[in-house]
Amino acid sequence: MASLRxxxxxxxxxxxxxxSSVLLVxxxxxxxLWINSAPSRAKFGLSFLVTQDWDxxxxxxxxxxxxxxxxxxxxxxxxxxxxxGVGAAIFLAELAPRRLSESCTFLIELLAAxxxxxxxxxxxxxxxxxxxxxxxxxxxxxxxxxxxxxxxxFGGGYLTAGVILAIMTFPxxxxxxxxxxxxxxxxxxxxxxxLGATQWESTIxxxxxxxxxxxxxxxxxxxxxxxxxTMAVTMVIGNDASLHASLFxxxxxxxxxxxxxxxxxxxxxxxxxLIEVGLVLFLITIVINxxxxxxxxxxxxxxxxxxx
Amino acid sequence: xxRLAYRKxxxxxxxxLTGVCTILTVSVLFIVLGYLVVNGATSIDWAFLTQLPKPxxxxxxxxxxxxxxxxxxxxxxxxxxxxxxxxxxxxxAEFSGKTYGFVVRYMADLLNGVPSIVIGIFAWTVxxxxxxxxxxxxxxxxxxxxxxxxxMRSTEQFLLGVPxxxxxxxxxLGAPKWKVIATVAVPAAMxxxxxxxxxxxARVAGESAPLLFTALNNEFWPSGLNQPTAAxxxxxxxxxxxxxADYHRQxxxxxxxxxxxxxxxxxxxxFIASRGIAVQKG
Numbered sequence: 001m002a003s004l005r006x007x008x009x010x011x012x013x014x015x016x017x018x019x020s021s022v023l024l025v026x027x028x029x030x031x032x033l034w035i036n037s038a039p040s041r042a043k044f045g046l047s048f049l050v051t052q053d054w055d056x057x058x059x060x061x062x063x064x065x066x067x068x069x070x071x072x073x074x075x076x077x078x079x080x081x082x083x084x085g086v087g088a089a090i091f092l093a094e095l096a097p098r099r100l101s102e103s104c105t106f107l108i109e110l111l112a113a114x115x116x117x118x119x120x121x122x123x124x125x126x127x128x129x130x131x132x133x134x135x136x137x138x139x140x141x142x143x144x145x146x147x148x149x150x151x152x153x154f155g156g157g158y159l160t161a162g163v164i165l166a167i168m169t170f171p172x173x174x175x176x177x178x179x180x181x182x183x184x185x186x187x188x189x190x191x192x193x194x195l196g197a198t199q200w201e202s203t204i205x206x207x208x209x210x211x212x213x214x215x216x217x218x219x220x221x222x223x224x225x226x227x228x229x230t231m232a233v234t235m236v237i238g239n240d241a242s243l244h245a246s247l248f249x250x251x252x253x254x255x256x257x258x259x260x261x262x263x264x265x266x267x268x269x270x271x272x273x274l275i276e277v278g279l280v281l282f283l284i285t286i287v288i289n290x291x292x293x294x295x296x297x298x299x300x301x302x303x304x305x306x307x308x
Numbered sequence: 309x310x311r312l313a314y315r316k317x318x319x320x321x322x323x324x325l326t327g328v329c330t331i332l333t334v335s336v337l338f339i340v341l342g343y344l345v346v347n348g349a350t351s352i353d354w355a356f357l358t359q360l361p362k363p364x365x366x367x368x369x370x371x372x373x374x375x376x377x378x379x380x381x382x383x384x385x386x387x388x389x390x391x392x393x394x395x396x397x398x399x400x401a402e403f404s405g406k407t408y409g410f411v412v413r414y415m416a417d418l419l420n421g422v423p424s425i426v427i428g429i430f431a432w433t434v435x436x437x438x439x440x441x442x443x444x445x446x447x448x449x450x451x452x453x454x455x456x457x458x459x460m461r462s463t464e465q466f467l468l469g470v471p472x473x474x475x476x477x478x479x480x481l482g483a484p485k486w487k488v489i490a491t492v493a494v495p496a497a498m499x500x501x502x503x504x505x506x507x508x509x510a511r512v513a514g515e516s517a518p519l520l521f522t523a524l525n526n527e528f529w530p531s532g533l534n535q536p537t538a539a540x541x542x543x544x545x546x547x548x549x550x551x552x553a554d555y556h557r558q559x560x561x562x563x564x565x566x567x568x569x570x571x572x573x574x575x576x577x578x579f580i581a582s583r584g585i586a587v588q589k590g
Contacts, residue, residue: 255517
């Protein structure tokens, strides 16, 4: 018996060691980002986050244009993808027959599997000309009195990056929101309908509020993905390290400046500044991801029945 | 218009709009597929699949080295990531206590959410800097770090789907726990675990951000794990950004190859999964 228990002990230990690898990797990752960004942290301190000079040849580094670009493109993405995604999730969970709903969900989830460089490839050759020739002139013509929609239409820029990010985030929003909506107990809908609500009123006043945590969770997951997205954004945002009020102007995000400059950066200060913006990106996505998971977990298991 | 008619009108309009949202989102997939098939199919040729890239600006050549390089690095990532993730998943499903299990699960989700470019920085600091060279090893390592948490969580999930009565039956027959896991739980969940692994490998195969400054790029055939190595996604990026029409043509061809690979593995994985977990009921 002792040898059997011994074998179990060995199996337990081996599995434990491999499971602990994620702990080790995460701790090492934070540690490496922290010590390798030391020169930049020592030289610029917290002003690194709020200054906008990014001049590798003169050793001046401020991350504000990248933080601005990252936040701005992600906000544009959410403004487009949240109504579209939640709307589609409502249709798939509440209206569509089950088979239609499942095949549409399958197709939408396939979108999430498309590599981001492919979105970038398509965006460069189709979305950028489209934005430059039609969408941006139109926005400028109708909303040009707002500074956001003024300035020359380049095609590549914050707005185009936001649009491609919207396309990359809505599969997440739809798939998880739909699950959350399906978790809402059937009695909730029936009670609302019995009180004389139309189907839309029942959906928007009863079902959606009931599933709101899961929906918010899906939005945060989409946001986390948008913030850290690299390739597609790098290919269309125009790569200009300064601040612009216009959404049409070329900009930069944290991920894209790392992608563009890291391999070519030669001096230590430049490298450590790039690693520090990486650390900032890491911290932002960790917080957003943690929030998303709390929300998704909180919503699971609240419902008892499933809508047919 | 009376109140009821108004409410019914709102109802119809809003419900129609949700349908429009669905059509818009689903159609994106067909737009993506359509563009790639049309542009890719007219661009792809035998040379693309078998030849090295031509010097900048010259017409012709291919990306055979990038296809081999991708296979090399994805293979390396699978070699490291799949066993580690698999055994970690077994720990989470079969051994873990409440507290440490929670910590590991949390860290796996956290690692899964780390932007791939940051994973690239990490691989650069721990492999490229000490080796003083960009290498296939660093690229494969970066990809394996993305594969570990995906595999771990999916393995755990499918093991938890195995009914406890199966384990109890084997334990009641006197089998030690490790034998129950190896001969009962894992085989019962194998189909699901494999599906998760295939999807994970397909996902990292399409990654380019963590390879940009770990594997870098290369115009020639891969010559060793310690050398800079080309990968298909990175080639698509470089070629699409370059100002040459023939490079663009090859980027489309490479995009088609990559997308076909990803979609076929996804469909295959779903096909395996849809045939159900191989547990006999009754």
